[in-house]
Amino acid sequence: MFNSQWEAPIYKALCDYQSIAPLRLHMPGHAGGLGFETGEFKLISGFDVTEVPGLDDLHMSQEVIEEARRLLAKAYGAQESLFLVNGASSGIHALFLSFNPDDEVLVPRNAHRSFFSAMVLSAVRPIYIPVEYQPELGVALSVTGRQVDSLLAENPRVKAVFITSPSYFGTAAPIEAIAQKVHQKGIQLLVDEAHGAHFAFHAAYPTPALHCGADAAVNGMHKTLPVLNQGAALHVAEGFHDFTRLRAACSLLTTTSPSYPILASIDLARAFMVEKGESQLETAYQLARQYREKINNLPGLHCYGDELTGFEGVTGYDPLKLVVSFPGVTVSGREVAHQLREQYAIQVEMAQEKFILAMMSMFHEAAHWERFYQALKNVTAVYQGRRENTPIAKVPVNPTVLMTPRDAFMARKKQVPLKESAGCIAGESVAVYPPGIPALLPGELITEELLEYLYYIKNSKLQIQGPRESSLNSILIIDG
Ligand SMILES: Cc1ncc(COP(=O)(O)O)c(C=O)c1O
Numbered sequence: 160m161f162n163s164q165w166e167a168p169i170y171k172a173l174c175d176y177q178s179i180a181p182l183r184l185h186m187p188g189h190a191g192g193l194g195f196e197t198g199e200f201k202l203i204s205g206f207d208v209t210e211v212p213g214l215d216d217l218h219m220s221q222e223v224i225e226e227a228r229r230l231l232a233k234a235y236g237a238q239e240s241l242f243l244v245n246g247a248s249s250g251i252h253a254l255f256l257s258f259n260p261d262d263e264v265l266v267p268r269n270a271h272r273s274f275f276s277a278m279v280l281s282a283v284r285p286i287y288i289p290v291e292y293q294p295e296l297g298v299a300l301s302v303t304g305r306q307v308d309s310l311l312a313e314n315p316r317v318k319a320v321f322i323t324s325p326s327y328f329g330t331a332a333p334i335e336a337i338a339q340k341v342h343q344k345g346i347q348l349l350v351d352e353a354h355g356a357h358f359a360f361h362a363a364y365p366t367p368a369l370h371c372g373a374d375a376a377v378n379g380m381h382k383t384l385p386v387l388n389q390g391a392a393l394h395v396a397e398g399f400h401d402f403t404r405l406r407a408a409c410s411l412l413t414t415t416s417p418s419y420p421i422l423a424s425i426d427l428a429r430a431f432m433v434e435k436g437e438s439q440l441e442t443a444y445q446l447a448r449q450y451r452e453k454i455n456n457l458p459g460l461h462c463y464g465d466e467l468t469g470f471e472g473v474t475g476y477d478p479l480k481l482v483v484s485f486p487g488v489t490v491s492g493r494e495v496a497h498q499l500r501e502q503y504a505i506q507v508e509m510a511q512e513k514f515i516l517a518m519m520s521m522f523h524e525a526a527h528w529e530r531f532y533q534a535l536k537n538v539t540a541v542y543q544g545r546r547e548n549t550p551i552a553k554v555p556v557n558p559t560v561l562m563t564p565r566d567a568f569m570a571r572k573k574q575v576p577l578k579e580s581a582g583c584i585a586g587e588s589v590a591v592y593p594p595g596i597p598a599l600l601p602g603e604l605i606t607e608e609l610l611e612y613l614y615y616i617k618n619s620k621l622q623i624q625g626p627r628e629s630s631l632n633s634i635l636i637i638d639g
Pocket residue numbers: 245246247248249271273323326327351353354379389391
């Protein structure tokens with residue numbers, strides 16, 4: 160029995176197994192690294208094992224994985240937590256599979272693509288929460304309580320509301336207010352908290368979804384913690400409607416050969432965060448404050464901060480997500496990112512015409528922040544002057560959903576010229592980035608108004624995502 164949060168049961172079991180220097184007559188086929196020729200792979204191969212005695216079984220955990228699960232739940236204030244080895248996406252899939260086919264769920268129109276694959280798997284019916292974008296940046300920052308309230312009033316059969324918080328840009332949604340409304344109706348609130356696995360460990364960061372009253376939250380542990388890619392966790396609160404079904408759904412979606420290095424890295428990260436997370440996050444918080452101010456003092460640059468909470472729906476923000484825009488210099492975000500990479504070997508998370516997104520972590524030290532700041536200063540110094548304001552895309556028209564994402568996925572499809580597509584049902588998605596809000600998803604009617612919008616984006620220089628034929632001369636529709 161492991162009682163201390165400072166222990167990491169899965170990691171310890173791997174060390175114990177390694178310490179007996181076993182002759183490995185079991186999977187995986189590299190046989191403890193014998194089959195790897197490169198040093199890097201040899202290094203991690205000792206931990207890359209299968210379910211030998213002492214290492215438990217993710218699908219019916221009773222020993223070290225069960226202990227680690229208990230410690231994880233405690234650290235996150237959850238009733239139950241599950242380890243995920245296929246990213247936050249698999250937690251989102253499992254949450255949808257805890258509902259029945261044709262159940263209605265409210266989801267943000269700009270939700271991560273895993274929501275759409277989850278609806279294909281589960282046959283859940285989406286009711287989309289329209290998202291508005293913040294006009295300066297051209298991206299959506301949050302759903303609003305107002306939007307959720309009115310959709311709940313109009314759709315009495317809804318079984319759950321599934322929102323995203325924080326956004327990719329670090330902005331937090333009004334979870335507490337939404338939780339109150341949702342629970343008055345006796346339904347569930349689920350949160351895609353993929354980018355917020357660190358929130359539970361420092362009060363200056365947005366309040367974690369579970370503490371705000373959500374019934375379940377998914378954390379992409381690999382996104383913000385020292386966890387290997389794909390490592391994620393699914394947490395549920397006491398009021399979650401069906402944990403047995405959720406667990407079965409996770410098992411159904413998960414490989415029978417889960418990666419022990421991923422599991423152990425989640426286990427270790429939890430122990431690390433309980434022991435040192437607060438002080439590490441405090442240092443990062445102070446650096447973020449200091450460098451936001453410094454970047455805001457650079458001529459022509461703006462690093463978003465407290466003013467974000469002035470936008471409707473935004474209740475807080477992750478200080479480690481730096482959204483830097485360039486209102487007073489004659490250079491685009493894309494060019495800045497290009498020069499940061501080419502001249503300073505700095506790679507940011509995302510670059511758009513109007514801004515860049517730098518994801519800082521609690522492991523970046525003062526010297527890293529300074530390096531980023533100096534590079535930003537040097538790159539932009541030579542571009543003083545106001546840049547022509549690039550227009551942002553118009554908001555797509557409201558969708559007319561005729562088929563569930565699942566039925567649309569299963570249906571036969573054919574390609575037709577765009578000009579002949581009015582009145583047809585779309586067989587593929589179309590979005591422009593930014594704002595990344597889909598104009599069309601499979602199963603939705605291509606109305607005259609929507610066709611007009613498609614022509615507008617086709618004739619613009621906007622970046623079109625989704626269609627097989629990206630010039631949009633033709634489009635995939637449901638055949639029949
Ligand atoms: C908001 C959001 N949700 C979910 C996901 C899926 O996470 P993963 O890549 O861990 O499956 C992402 C990935 O970027 C994301 O940005």
